[in-house]
Amino acid sequence: MSKRIKDKTTELAEPIVEGMGLELVDVEYKKEGKHWFLKVFIDSEDGVDIEDCGHVSEKLSETLDEENIIQGAYYLDVSSPGAERPLKTKKDISRAVGKHVYVTTYEPIDGEKAFEGTLTGFDEDSLSIEGKQKQKTYHVPYEKVAKARLAIQF
Template identity: 35%
Template sequence: MATITERLTEMLAPAVEALDYELVGVEFIRAGKHSTLRVYIDHAEGISVDDCARVSHQVSAVLDVEDPINTEYNLEVSSPGMDRPLFNAAQYAQFAGEKAQVALNVPVSGKRKFTGVISQVAGDVVTFEVGEETLEVDVATIKKANIVPNFD
């Protein structure tokens, strides 16, 4: 059975892509009446506030028709930013060589949170270099991962 974020991603991707943006990912943060649906978009020329507004209107229309969330929530449309979240194996591969801050659903080698360099991706397994240690992590076990901005 697909998770709510997987269903939302499948539902919203065509609407976002029809406007010529990339759907980077979707987060649904449950908090009762203060829940948030965050939609990350990107474009080769960057993202402006007007881009976010266009996508927000399109996504709102889809959500109004499909009504996939049975609680109150706030919709946020955003660029991925400098600390870009990573959602799938293709994105990890795209940012190979970059440092990422990672939180896992289950510990790997005794670690539930770590910061490491994405060294390679094979299928759905991401290899991270964490100090002297190499960790192989299935994408499905990653709760949250963000690129660590490099200001050098």
């Protein structure tokens, strides 16, 4: 049920978000405590502000009401993915080259399952990460990536 709502919301939100010159990063539909939340994450090259979130929320809310895909009460939350934005697609990873990232894998590579450092390259099949701790470059096959996100460097 929640996958259907997530997929349908994505389908409805993409043209709204893209029509405003923004990017749809992710959609989540989950229960927190006793309340359901539909979370929509948007971004752009220049970042997003409260007005962008408000405009998307208003238009998406109207569309969701018209389509009536969610039965029962829920809260719609439109926001930025934050400084540690998830990298969910190959396009996201390509745009992150040169930035500080945190990547986990399904299985160990060179005895490691977590990699943090500068993403120095991505060729659609493999990520090159210059390790923060060991000053070593790791080559992580894309198909072994469990999660990837931007990381704040301290």
